[in-house]
Amino acid sequence: MSSLKDKILNTATDLFQTRGINSTGVDTIVAIAGTTKMTLYKHFHTKEGLIIEVLNKSQHDFHHWLDNKLNTNSKVPSDKIKQLFDFIEEWITSPKFLGMGFIKASAEFPNEENPIHQLSSKQSREFRQYISKLASEANVKDADGLALQLSLLFEGAVQAEQMKRGSGAIKYAKKAAKILIDGAINA
Amino acid sequence: MSSLKDKILNTATDLFQTRGINSTGVDTIVAIAGTTKMTLYKHFHTKEGLIIEVLNKSQHDFHHWLDNKLNTNSKVPSDKIKQLFDFIEEWITSPKFLGMGFIKASAEFPNEENPIHQLSSKQSREFRQYISKLASEANVKDADGLALQLSLLFEGAVQAEQMKRGSGAIKYAKKAAKILIDGAINA
DNA sequence: GATAAAAGTGACAGGTCTGTATATATGCAA
DNA sequence: TTGCATATATACAGACCTGTCACTTTTATC
Numbered sequence: 058m059s060s061l062k063d064k065i066l067n068t069a070t071d072l073f074q075t076r077g078i079n080s081t082g083v084d085t086i087v088a089i090a091g092t093t094k095m096t097l098y099k100h101f102h103t104k105e106g107l108i109i110e111v112l113n114k115s116q117h118d119f120h121h122w123l124d125n126k127l128n129t130n131s132k133v134p135s136d137k138i139k140q141l142f143d144f145i146e147e148w149i150t151s152p153k154f155l156g157m158g159f160i161k162a163s164a165e166f167p168n169e170e171n172p173i174h175q176l177s178s179k180q181s182r183e184f185r186q187y188i189s190k191l192a193s194e195a196n197v198k199d200a201d202g203l204a205l206q207l208s209l210l211f212e213g214a215v216q217a218e219q220m221k222r223g224s225g226a227i228k229y230a231k232k233a234a235k236i237l238i239d240g241a242i243n244a
Numbered sequence: 245m246s247s248l249k250d251k252i253l254n255t256a257t258d259l260f261q262t263r264g265i266n267s268t269g270v271d272t273i274v275a276i277a278g279t280t281k282m283t284l285y286k287h288f289h290t291k292e293g294l295i296i297e298v299l300n301k302s303q304h305d306f307h308h309w310l311d312n313k314l315n316t317n318s319k320v321p322s323d324k325i326k327q328l329f330d331f332i333e334e335w336i337t338s339p340k341f342l343g344m345g346f347i348k349a350s351a352e353f354p355n356e357e358n359p360i361h362q363l364s365s366k367q368s369r370e371f372r373q374y375i376s377k378l379a380s381e382a383n384v385k386d387a388d389g390l391a392l393q394l395s396l397l398f399e400g401a402v403q404a405e406q407m408k409r410g411s412g413a414i415k416y417a418k419k420a421a422k423i424l425i426d427g428a429i430n431a
Numbered sequence: 432g433a434t435a436a437a438a439g440t441g442a443c444a445g446g447t448c449t450g451t452a453t454a455t456a457t458g459c460a461a
Numbered sequence: 462t463t464g465c466a467t468a469t470a471t472a473c474a475g476a477c478c479t480g481t482c483a484c485t486t487t488t489a490t491c
Contacts, residue, residue, distance in 0.1 A: 061438080077352055079266040082478060093439055094480075104479070156354065163407050164351035165264055167343065178407045205413060206420040212403045213396030220350050220365045226392060233393040236427060237420055248468080269448060281450075283468060291449065 062100040064090045070111050074155035078108060078165050108162070108173055115158040116180045119148065120187070127191075134194035138238055141191065142231040145211060149218050149227050156219040160212060184208060195242060203241045210234055249287040251277045257298050261342035265295060265352050295349070295360055302345040303367045307374070310335070314378075321381035325425055328378065329418040332398060336405050336414050343406040347399060371395060382429060390428045397421055 068090040072081040083104055087097050101107035126144045127137050148154060163177035189204035197203050210230045217226035255277040259268040270291055274284050288294035313331045314324050335341060350364035376391035384390050397417045404413035 075354060077266070077354055079264070079352070083480085084478080095440085096438055098480070099437085160403060161351040161354070163403075164348040165266070167262060167264055167348065167406065169409065174407075181404070181407055202416055202419070205416045206397075209400030209404065209413060209417050209420070210393075210396050211400070213398070213400035216347060216350075216399045216403060217368070217396065219354065220361075220368055222356065226396060229389055229392045230396050232389070233396070233420070233424055236423060240423060270450085271448080280469060280471095282452095282470090285450070286467085 061090075061092055061096055065092065065097055065100060065107070066111060066114060069107055070115060070158070071155070073108070073111060073158070074161070078162060083107075105173065109176055112158045112162055112173070112176055112180065116183075119157075120184070122148070124187075134191070134196070135242060138188075138191040138195045138197075139235070141188070141207070142210075142227075142234045145214070146227045146231055149214060154218070157212075157215045160215055161219070181208070181212070184211075192241070197238075197241045198244055199241065203237060206237050207234055210237075248277075248279055248283055252279065252284055252287060252294070253298060253301060256294055257302060257345070258342070260295070260298060260345070261348070265349060270294075292360065296363055299345045299349055299360070299363055299367065303370075306335070306344075307371070311374075321378070321383070322429060325375075325378040325382045325384075326422070328375070328394070329397075329414075329421045332401070333414045333418055336401060341405070344399075344402045347402055348406070368395070368399070371398075379428070384425075384428045385431055386428065390424060393424050394421055397424075 065086065069081070069086050072086060072089065083094055083097055086107075087094050090097075097107070101110060123144055126147075127140065130140060131137055159177040159180040162173055163181075166173040166177070168174055169178075185204050185208045188207050189200045192200035192203045192207075210233055214227045214230040217224045252273060256268070256273050259273060259276065270281055270284055273294075274281050277284075284294070288297060310331055313334075314327065317327060318324055346364035346367040349360055350368075353360040353364070355361055356365075372391050372395045375394050376387045379387035379390045379394075397420055401414045401417040404411045
């Protein structure tokens with residue numbers, strides 16, 4: 058894969074997060090990435106295509122990072138779900154955290170028919186299913202229910218952090234998650 | 245107050261929610277409101293001014309509706325906070341619910357220096373303080389902590405509903421809220 | 432060094448955006 | 462009737478947007 062394609066992808070990811078997707082023009086992206094529109098449009102047919110690749114890469118990076126953290130720290134299923142919010146906290150409080158792409162994208166493209174909105178919705182659903190798998194492996198009875206609740210706390214905490222950097226909301230999300238997880242495991 | 249100003253305000257509120265703020269031009273707003281740009285710019289000096297008035301009105305309407313519901317249903321503080329998510333559910337599942345303005349606005353204007361972002365952040369904080377007041381009246385020890393947790397559930401549920409209408413996330417948010425509230429009251 | 436692929440340049444088409452200018456019409460009060 | 466505020470219609474300036482064009486330069490491979 059061309060390194061210029063990566064450069065464009067990374068630059069776009071950054072600009073979309075810090076300035077908004079609709080507010081970031083392709084001219085700005087190529088200027089900062091140090092390339093030209095011709096090159097951008099060779100790798101991504103449209104701006105929408107670029108947005109979709111940015112969202113996919115962001116989600117893949119997050120998912121890969123989290124899955125790796127969880128699996129290298131413990132093999133015991135109930136420990137894994139209990140540690141989930143420790144790693145989410147690590148992710149959110151990292152200096153390079155700029156927000157979750159799919160949360161912002163769904164707000165910028167509110168129409169449910171829009172491909173970008175649909176992708177956002179799919180990513181949110183897939184993350185919830187990932188948590189649900191963790192929960193069912195830990196023998197939680199209503200795994201989908203707990204997963205949904207934890208994903209609400211997660212998305213709420215991300216939202217809070219996007220509104221005000223260093224809000225500390227994640228600390229309380231973690232406490233709430235512990236209460237809900239303990240309650241569900243002992244049910 | 246001019247009824248045309250209200251018409252513009254209501255039309256803009258609707259369009260911002262259904263199409264996004266940046267994706268909605270003033271030409272579209274005046275065309276649908278049945279007036280002209282001259283009139284719009286007489287009432288709102290800039291588009292930013294219009295956005296800010298839309299956000300303020302939306303938040304005021306929500307707050308007024310919720311406060312009224314809570315106060316007419318019960319005078320017992322611990323009942324009020326326990327009923328909070330019942331009314332939030334009523335609000336979110338109402339057919340006319342199109343999302344929360346301040347959540348979408350903060351995503352479209354991610355820069356913390358931006359006046360619109362700052363207003364969103366302020367509205368989120370004020371809502372949290374409102375819940376905190378409910379909690380402390382119900383003799384919750386860590387009222388701010390519980391309020392933050394409930395607001396995470398609230399914003400997460402709104403986010404989920406904005407992503408997929410009829411997601412049913414609010415039902416599980418409600419259950420989680422009950423667990424957290426009961427735990428906090430009996431602490 | 433020849434050849435081909437990749438990237439760069441600069442201009443441009445066609446559209447949208449915010450905000451303004453000018454000139455006209457309407458309703459109401461004195 | 463006259464005067465005035467309000468709203469209308471229409472055109473426009475200037476900036477930005479996405480995406481394309483023809484053409485040139487660099488880079489890599491044989």
